[in-house]
Amino acid sequence: MANEQGMSGMDVRALTAELSALLPLWIGKIYQYDAKTLGIRLNGNEGAKYQFLVETGRRAHLVRALPESPKNPLGYAMFLRKHLEGGRVTAIGQYGLQRIFYIDVAKKVGILRLVVELFDEGNAILLDEAGVITKPLWHHRFKDRAVVPGEVYAFPEGTDCSGFDSESFAAMLRASDRDLVRTLAVNCLLGGAYAELVCSLAGVDKSIPAAEADAGAVYAALHQVVAMVEGQRKAVITESGCWPIQGMGVEKQAFSTYNQALEEYYPLQTATEIKAEEKRPKLSKExxxxxxxxxxxxxxxxxxxxxxxxxxxxxxxxxxxxxxxxxxxxxxxxxxxxxxxxxxxxxxxxxxxxxxxxxxxxxxxxxxxxxxxxxxxxxxxxxxxxxxxxxxIKKFKKKTEGAMAAMERGAAQPKEKPKEVLHFMKKKWFHRFRWFYTTDGTLVLGGRDASQNEELVKKYMEGKDTFVHADVHGGSVVIVKGETEHMDDEVAQFAASYSNAWKAGHFSADVYFARPDQVSKTAESGEFVARGGFIVRGERRYAKDVQLGVAIGVQKEPSVAIIGGPVAAVRARTGYVVELSPGTFEPNDVAKKVQRALKEKVGEENWKRLRTVLNTEAIAAFVPPGGSDIVGGHEG
Incomplete structure (x- = not known):
């Protein structure tokens, strides 16, 4: 049963069965509307068009029309377009009865798999042909698995009875210390309602111990329910939720397909519907x-x-x-x-x-x-x-007191229409260093001075990190906290730009990479190691002629903040960007110029709401040492 919290494993089975019947399909445009919601245009035979909406962690189904696409495409949508657009959908399926489904897409490089998780916070993960994660929507590390690039995709821990043969199923029942209905609900991922349906079809009392049940009858009933969901769907909405089959409660409305029922149950306002909504009576402002x-x-x-x-x-x-x-x-x-x-x-x-x-x-x-x-x-x-x-506790108690006081005074009359709520980035421990996230989500840190260079290596460099430095005297020690596909472009540009190569007015520099075990403060006889400096022994890997360049922009999702660093990495996270190159203006002057340029880009109205973060101090933290010019000659 699909409810307000989301879809069950049986619902996902019904969804994938309906979508599979539409094959062959081809991937059209892909959109990202917010941190959890994707839209995929699917093209079928004889000009058929389908609009597929995915809200990770909750629901997925076809809709009559997708929401209006964002003016500036978000990063994950651009990534999926690059890898999947134009590809032929060869299969749509589910992992057992888990709330996880996949779409297989044939491209020249092989069969790529887009996995969608509809449980907990949810996720969307692109896998290569070997099942290795290329990039997830969100990076997560759990106790039993890691959803990060380079890891083989693994399922969450848990039993799923859909793949059991009759003997394995019987053994599972015998080993259970619960009653039958709870065993089916938990061990087989059925949930309470479907577990009760299985017991009813099997003609078995749901409250008896699972170990005493007629395993053959229950096994047959389980597969009867799966067959009903896969091939005998009669979708309905009841008071309790949205079902792919009848007989699960008092029906409020019936549908010819489960996708139509899901769209009705999870309403989505299109641009046309929003205009119609505006004509209807609205709640008062109070x-x-x-x-x-x-x-x-x-x-x-x-x-x-x-x-x-x-x-x-x-x-x-x-x-x-x-x-x-x-x-x-x-x-x-x-x-x-x-x-x-x-x-x-x-x-x-x-x-x-x-x-x-x-x-x-x-x-x-x-x-x-x-x-x-x-x-x-x-x-x-x-x-x-x-x-x-x-x-x-103190913060939210204070907010509670303020909200209650406002309610007692009565609703204030707002002077303008309600605006989107802005969530400002919270201060983190690494913000005192230079920092950025690569396009594929890996944290990169750099020292601002000799003291921070020492601290980064001694306190924060770990076994599988990468040590990076421009091949010039003087510059940030750069530590890459994990694996990334952007070592030679984004990371290298970061190390080159925050080095003395920028101060000297150069437009490119060489950068080298080393393992933590190659980096030392211990000098050999006749050597001297200055504060903030290190000796790197052994073979290094080089990136040659790395172009210097820094971008500074206003990030709005998932939280509002000034961010800066390599041009590509910053552009992937914001539409409001100012680029810098080595030049003539001092850092403080450049920070003021960047502020004026960003103010012009975001507009006067947005500027009033963002001015708490769009200040010269926050901008100056990302301006390289030495002279700079704004690319394009913007003087603000």
Whole structure:
């Protein structure tokens, strides 16, 4: 049953069965509307056109019309267009009964697979012909799998009975200590309603122990339900949700296809429908504001409770948390976080099993403390970690008081139409260094001075990182925190641009790459190593004649901030960009010129809302040392 939270595994089976019947198909344009929603135009035989909407983590189905496409295509849509557009869809299928489906697309390089996850936060992942991740919509590292480029795609842990033979199915029932309906709901990923349907068709009491059930009858009933969903669909919407088959409740509306039912159940406003909506009676401004305030109060209350539970869980497990922090802090001095994650997966120690997720960029882990998920930073003690949650509680209590006071005063009269909510980027530990994210999502850090160069190598360089430096005297030490396909373009440009090559007025420079074990402060006899400098021994790999260039722009998604770095990496994350090249103007003057240029690009109205982040101090942090010119001669 599809409900407001999303689709079940059986719903995904019905969806893929309907889509498979439309083959052959070809991939047309691909769009990205926000951080989770994609649109794909599909072309069929005899001029047939289909519009496919995907909201990762929730739903996927055909629609009559896709939303209006963004003026500036977002990064993941551009990536998928490059790899999939024009390709022939050879298969559409599902992984067992999991809430995961795939679209196989034939291109010259082979069969590429787009995997869509409809559970939890959701994801979209492009795989190569060998099943290796080329690029996901979101990078995630979990305890049991990593969804990052270069890793073989792995499924989440869990049993799925759809592929069992009769003997394996019977063994699963015998091994269960639950009643029959709960065993089917959990072990076979059916959910409660479909599990009850299987019990009914099998003629078996759902409440009997699974081990005592007639395994043959239940097995046959399970496959009968799957066959109904695959080939005997009669889609309906009931009070409880959207179903691909009848008989699951009092029907409110019936449909000829499940995709039509899903589109009705998950309404989508097209541009035409929005205009029609504008003619209908609307809520008063006061009522809209009141509802917004009520929703805000609910959210604040949930966040306060979540933080309070985290504090209580940490205090209840204080010695354990203290031990985990101390151990991981010590181990991370010698191992990369990827290596630590592998060690944790293989460990049978109770403390290791408490770690359910690893966040390398934050030097943090998520702990499962008695069913409460708590994020702890391993370079901070327990009290400092608790302080983060106390700060959250204070912040949301203050917001709650403000919202309640506003409700008591009555809704204020807004002077203009409601605008999109802007989420400003929160300060992170690495923001004091030079930094950027590559187009494929890898964090890259650079030192601003000799002291930071020392700190980056001694404290933050780990086993599988890459050490990068321009082949000139003086410049940022650059540390690449993981793997990326953009070493020779984006990373190399970053290292070359924030070096003395820029200050000297050069337009290109050579850059070299080395492993962490090649980098040392230990000098040989007769050698001298200055502060911020290092000796690199052994063979290095070079990128020659790297063009210098820096872009500075205003990022709006997923959070608002000034970002800067290599031109391609910055352009992938914002439509408002100013490019710099080595030139004549001093850094402070350049920062002011960039601010004026960006203000002109974003427009006066947006500028008023963005001025808190679009300041010269934030811009100056990304301006290279030495003279610069704005590419194109923009003087603001």
């Amino acid at each position: 009522e809209v504001i009141r509802r917004q305030q009520e929703e805000a109060l609910k959210k604040f209350g949930k966040k306060i409770k979540r933080a309070e539970k985290a504090v209580e869980a940490v205090y209840t497990n204080y010695p354990l948390v203290q031990d985990i922090i101390a151990t991981l802090d010590r181990v991370s001095q010698n191992l990369s976080w990827q290596e630590i994650e592998e060690v944790l997966k293989k460990s049978d120690l109770p403390a290791a099993k408490k770690v359910v997720a690893v966040h390398p960029a934050d030097a943090a882990v998520d702990l499962d403390l008695g069913g409460v998920r708590v994020k702890v930073f391993v370079r901070e003690n327990v009290e400092a970690n608790l302080e983060h949650y106390y700060d959250q």
